Amino acid sequence: MGAEWFKDVVFWALSVVAIAGAVGVVMSRDLFRAALLLATVFVAVGGFYVLMNAEFLAVVQILIYVGAIAVLFIFGVMLTRDVRQGNAPNRLQIPAGIISGLLLAAMIFTAVTTDWTTLAGAGLEAKSQIAQTQAVGIVDIEAAGRLAESGLSEQEVESVAGGGLADLLVGEFVLPFEAVSLLLLAAAIGGLALARGRGR
Amino acid sequence: MSLESMLVVAAVLFCVGLYGALARRNFIAVLMSIELMFNGVNLTLVAMGRWLAPYAVQDALSAVLTGQVFAVFIITVAAAEIALGLGIVFAMFRNTESVDLTDAAAMRH
Numbered sequence: 001m002g003a004e005w006f007k008d009v010v011f012w013a014l015s016v017v018a019i020a021g022a023v024g025v026v027m028s029r030d031l032f033r034a035a036l037l038l039a040t041v042f043v044a045v046g047g048f049y050v051l052m053n054a055e056f057l058a059v060v061q062i063l064i065y066v067g068a069i070a071v072l073f074i075f076g077v078m079l080t081r082d083v084r085q086g087n088a089p090n091r092l093q094i095p096a097g098i099i100s101g102l103l104l105a106a107m108i109f110t111a112v113t114t115d116w117t118t119l120a121g122a123g124l125e126a127k128s129q130i131a132q133t134q135a136v137g138i139v140d141i142e143a144a145g146r147l148a149e150s151g152l153s154e155q156e157v158e159s160v161a162g163g164g165l166a167d168l169l170v171g172e173f174v175l176p177f178e179a180v181s182l183l184l185l186a187a188a189i190g191g192l193a194l195a196r197g198r199g200r
Numbered sequence: 201m202s203l204e205s206m207l208v209v210a211a212v213l214f215c216v217g218l219y220g221a222l223a224r225r226n227f228i229a230v231l232m233s234i235e236l237m238f239n240g241v242n243l244t245l246v247a248m249g250r251w252l253a254p255y256a257v258q259d260a261l262s263a264v265l266t267g268q269v270f271a272v273f274i275i276t277v278a279a280a281e282i283a284l285g286l287g288i289v290f291a292m293f294r295n296t297e298s299v300d301l302t303d304a305a306a307m308r309h
Contacts, residue, residue, distance in 0.1 A: 008201050052250045064279055072283075075286075089224060108211055187284050
């Protein structure tokens with residue numbers, strides 16, 4: 001139980017950092033400060049991945065987002081710094097606020113009101129039903145089936161997350177994996193061609 | 201920490217990014233906002249894979265990780281998008297000495 005309490009505290013701290021950082025990225029007049037806040041948001045999202053037992057993704061997040069993308073953004077800001085304008089809003093500010101506010105309200109409403117059948121919940125419910133029926137001497141076939149169907153307990157989920165990802169990436173998802181490598185090559189060549197300009 | 205709270209955080213990240221992408225004039229700020237949206241989507245995918253029961257798939261082991269695989273692909277695509285986007289930013293800055301999207305739209309004709 002102590003671990004759960006600690007997880008909750010870390011979760012709320014990370015949420016505050018991520019949301020405040022995101023608002024800062026969008027609101028800050030200074031683009032350089034926005035780029036640094038963006039790196040903070042990326043680190044907080046990496047923390048969320050650790051909380052959700054996705055350690056590999058957390059490492060990838062820090063390596064690619066913080067190590068590469070945030071640094072690229074800082075280079076971009078420094079090379080094209082527009083001192084006069086900074087990070088000005090355009091005329092669409094109010095409609096944009098309304099649209100994203102409405103979308104946010106809809107998404108939060110959906111997330112809160114939907115009756116999610118969570119992994120741990122399904123397993124625990126089935127387990128408790130089995131325990132109850134076993135106490136009176138009858139085995140609930142349906143609940144036992146659901147336990148087998150929903151499969152994994154919390155501990156099993158934690159143990160799976162380590163090595164299975166590599167098997168999945170070069171096994172079931174090998175075609176998208178190769179396609180993405182081709183996409184990266186094309187993007188690298190395209191970025192070079194765009195940034196280099198013609199005639200040189 | 202639950203599925204709902206994680207989804208709400210991801211939704212906030214996505215919508216803040218959407219507002220930034222629509223309401224900013226600076227090209228680089230718009231790219232940053234799009235990255236925020238990517239991160240919101242990734243959080244949703246990983247949270248769904250972490251907490252929702254994989255009824256539809258026979259092999260429960262791989263079903264748990266499908267969300268993470270998609271998140272890996274999205275991170276890759278985001279990196280490619282930033283490489284191209286910053287290339288466009290530099291080309292635009294070289295031609296017009298500005299990274300202002302409103303100016304760019306005005307010069308279309």
